[in-house]
Amino acid sequence: MSQSPQAQLALLQQQLQSLQEKHDALQATLDAQRTQANQWLEQRTRELQREAQEQKKAETLQRVFYRIAERATAGLPFYDFLKAVHELLGELLYAKNFFVCLCSQSQNTVDFPYYVDEKDGDTMQCNDVPRGRGMTEFVLRTAEPQLIDTKRFMALQECGEITEATGDLTFTTWLGVPMKVEGRISGALVVQGYEEGVKPYSEADADILSFVANHVGAAIERYQAIEAMRSSEARYRLVIENVGVGVVVVQDGRMVFANPSMVRIVGHPLDYLLSQPFTATIHPDDVPAVLDRHQRRLRGETVETHYGFRVITQQGEERALELSAVVIQWNQRNATLLFVVDATARLQAEQSQRQALQQQIALNDMKTRFIAMASHEFRTPLATIHGSVELLQHYNDRMPADKKLLTLQKIDDAVERMTHMLENVLVIGRTDAGRLEFKPHALGIATFCHALVDEMRSAMARQLTHVQLHLDLPPVERLYWLDDTLIRNIVGNLLSNAVKYSPQGGTVLFAVQELDGALVFTVRDEGIGIPEADQAQLFVSFHRASNVGPIAGTGLGLSIVKEAVTCHLGQIAVHSTVGQGSTFTVTLPTRRCAAED
Template identity: 45%
Template sequence: MARALPPNDPAGAADAQLRAEIARRTDAERNLADANARLHALLATASDPVVTVTSVGAVIDWNHAAERAFGYTRQEALGRSLTELIVPPSHRERHAAGMARYLAGGEPRILNRRVEMQAQRRSGEIFDVELSVWPVHTAGGLTFSSFVRDISQRKAAAAALAASEAKYRKVVENVNEGILVTAAGRILYANPRALALTGQDEASAMARPFIEFIHPEDRERVLANHLRRMRGEPVENHYQFRVVHRDGSTRWLEISAVQFDWQGAPSTLNFLVDVTQRRQAEEDMRHALQRERELSEMKSRFVAVASHEFRTPLSAILSSVELIEDYGDRLPPAEQREILGLIKTSVLRMNGMIEQVLMTSKLDSGKFVFQPQPTAVPQLLAQVAAEMDQASRQAQRIAIDCQGVDDARLLDAPLVRHILVNLLGNALKYSPEDRPVHCVATGDGTRLHLHVRDQGIGIPADDMPRLFQSFHRGGNVGNVPGTGIGLHVVKQCVDLHQGAIAVESTPGGGTTFRVDLHAPRVA
């Protein structure tokens, strides 16, 4: 039985306090041992290599992951120099210099942070690692503990990704298609071909809304399609639109696009092909086909007109020749002269028709060239009237009026002569013999205006659209001779003279042709 201590016994109190301190320290040592055991177990089973070395680089801890990563067992590694075990020969000198600098009080470069470097396996293989090193000061001295993570696969994957990106970037930057990435109305990426389509540099292209590069007439369609595509709605693909090049020219592009994510934001990937030449070729083909159809129709009309218009004078010539052949010696001189005059008139008529056909051929083939010369307009009109008067007495019905054209003007006299002869000839031919034909010439500034007005049969409304086509004749001309070439010649001459022609007509009420030509005064 324990003896009770007397009250206020100093020795007893000190003894109790000593026992309490011993128990506390025992518990602390036990807890520390447990913590160390847990720490060692944690490090031993860690998935990454954990290595601890002394200040001179001798290994004092080497876990199982280190064994697997570097190929040395724990027993083989303990006590050996870490530099010899895992530092590649090419890095050992730099590693030793860094350790020496730190131990001498220098600034640490790799401590307490993650760095990427290379390590070496027992087999000699060099691989990439991520290293975290921290110093530990203990009663036994300074040690360094390191977590080492093998990042060779990650680096290889990153290198493969970079190589793949470089390969695809090379492809994208060298394809013949323009490639654009757009979002929120802006261009996020444009390959060199896409930039070349508008003549912009990369900075300029990305600084402006992409809609500004679209031709104004096509902006609504392009923007509407872009917005529908961004909303995920059905939208037309592979359509064409125009862009305005930096040099002011217009180019046709064909687009196909898909919606996708670009840097975490919804965007559109657009593929662009320059189809300007293709559209031009298609347009040229359409014009060629249209021209071919027009030529075919013109040939058909020519055959129809020639078969009719040439038959009449030829019949007159044939019958006149037969009369002379059968009764020539018995015909009075007056009748002989009349028959010969009929032959001459018929030949002149046929010759005139042939000249008009040849004139049309020359105009259509571009053999006529606009060659303006200083010309007195009143004298030119007087010459035309005189020439027509010699050919036909009907020309006496022409009344010419000149206003404001006293000064010489720069014009192509042969073209103007063809215009007047055909317009005045038609006016005489399709109006009664007792009605005048008026020709008025006026000038203002750089323009010369010629008005030819008659009081003839007029032109039906159905014939107006085809009025200037070759070999087209009005539906109301009846038996009035003609080839349907004259107005086509007039239109071609007016176009060559940089002018315009308009017509006003009422069936049975006459016709007025208004010709406006570029003919500036000569100083």
């Protein structure tokens, strides 16, 4: 017995109310997930900004330290070198006022070879000053970095730690760090500020100044080594043979002297180095440039004193070196003195930093594409739901029953679309977090694929009206070791794409074949195809081909397919021509198994 119109209307109203409640619940879930996604994006943005700041700071540190080392090998007078250090230090922290102290343990005195101060000028730049209980001596005595402001200065005076401070003492912030030369505390670097607006020095500033002190200490060692060389050939050899920098003398195209560090750096025995042309270990591609600079330098022409080249060790390893060179007299004849540093580790670190920067750029790009996708793909189904609900609210009593059911079906389709998009985003999130698991078990691939196709026929009934779907599957009784969740991701996405991107209809072939210990999945369509320019980015998250037009999509399906294939240790290949269709081939290594497995 058919129901009355009133009963049917009441039933539809109940269904509408139920759907409205589901819609409200889904909207609340979507709002919560959107809030969570926004929070994640904001947190990730802050993290990327912090990482970028840290990377920029690290790059500045590396550049300054490299330039300090470069100045140390440039043959500058000691004061000019310290002046260059002062200028470079200003890139790292407030260093308007800066001085260097060196101490003599045997004579109990201190020297100030460089002293620049806005209040004292250079009047404090003097030598052989008896050690007292001043602020700099306090740093030397404690052998630790010291941060001193006005309050702490008064406290140190009261306890007797500082009783003989000299110079202008109206500073607002003061920082001194000890400096090691030849493994012991032999001096200090000091910066100070007088202005009230100057930010007080921090522990981070102390760390930076300590790093600079290490480089200056190493430079002082190098200057001392050169001075020793000038004073005595015997002392020169003793020092040169124990420094960590490779030192070489080249005369008449051969090495006539090479210290142990040079032997270690180039990775060849000393007798080989001294018996071969000095270019014997240099990479063949770099030999012409090195020879050209060497010959021009001997002719007295202007040549850069610092450059890089590569060598090949006895074991065939390639190393990147940097050298500085100067013409000297060796046995009353012209020769070239080379200081060589192994820069391989530093260059590798720079390469790692560049790769890290590229990764950050890729993350930022992915974030931008995700936001664009989410704002577009979620807006459409939400608009559909909103419009359908308004239609039912205002025209419910005038709408035919079939029109109401169609409207309700639109709401359900939109909710299903949003749910599918959220599931894809969650899968990508698990992939990026390394939580995509591979759990194979005995799977009847034919039965499984038939079930997937049936689900797709139901979900994509409208698109399939113009598409002929052909299946070529193994016998039902054959079982293989596979992960059904990952296979669902692979087959489901490839088949739905083949149907979705065949708006003009045509044939879609889905085949599974066993070949040489692997299962080969083939999905072929006659759809719009993929432009060649887009194929390189095909498996990148949120990337969509340039010819998809109004066809809806998130750009996540193929990236999920790629990760699922990778979990199976498989391979995926694509062949596509615009306007003729695409063929995706997935090869998964596996083996048959019995039902009891």
